[in-house]
Amino acid sequence: MASHILLVEDDEHDLSFTNRALELCLASNEVQVARDGEEALCALEQDEKPSLILLDLKLPKVDGFTVLKRIRATPALEEVPVIVVSGSILETDRVRAMLLGANNYVAKSMDFGDFAQHLSLALSPYASAFSVNGRDNPHVRRANDRRPN
Known part of the structure; x- marks a missing residue:
């Protein structure tokens, strides 16, 4: 069974951006989307816990810091890894x-290649839990090669 990733993101553009980066980094992984903090908390109450959570901080209803506190x-x-993916630098x-228990923090970048590379590096400690595209971490190189014009 493919790994289950919970992506908590309210912005449509950032959601698309992150999904594209995940497609470069990982293969055959189910991505469940929660569009606000309340929806994320409801999803986490389900029986099947995710293998990884990608969490934005600036969310409607319940902010990402509160979601992170509740997770921990x-x-x-x-023990579920949480990578904060935020527009805040x-x-x-x-x-x-990090003090609240995030495993890593990736700032959203305007440059897709840079963002995909940083996300890939943040995901690398958890690669054994996922289907990964390619060998020897080529998704970092491919992410840089596929920058939009």
Whole structure:
């Protein structure tokens, strides 16, 4: 069975951007989308826990910091890797996310190749849980080769 990734993102453009980067990095993985923090928390109450959570911070209804706190306070989810994928480049947001238990922090970039490369590097410690495209981490190179014009 393919790994289940929960992608928590409210912005349509960022959702598309992140999905494209995931397609370059990973193969055959189910991606479930939650469009706000409340929807994410409801999804996490289901029986099947995700193998990985990609979490935006600036979300409607319940912000990403609160979602992260709830994840880390839930015994069944405390070991699930959480990578914060945020438009914020503020060091205070990165530090706060890491202190709350995020496994990594990737700032959204205007450049698709850079974003895909940073996401790939953030995913690499968890690669054994996923179907990965190619060998020797070529998705980083392909991400750079496929920059939009």
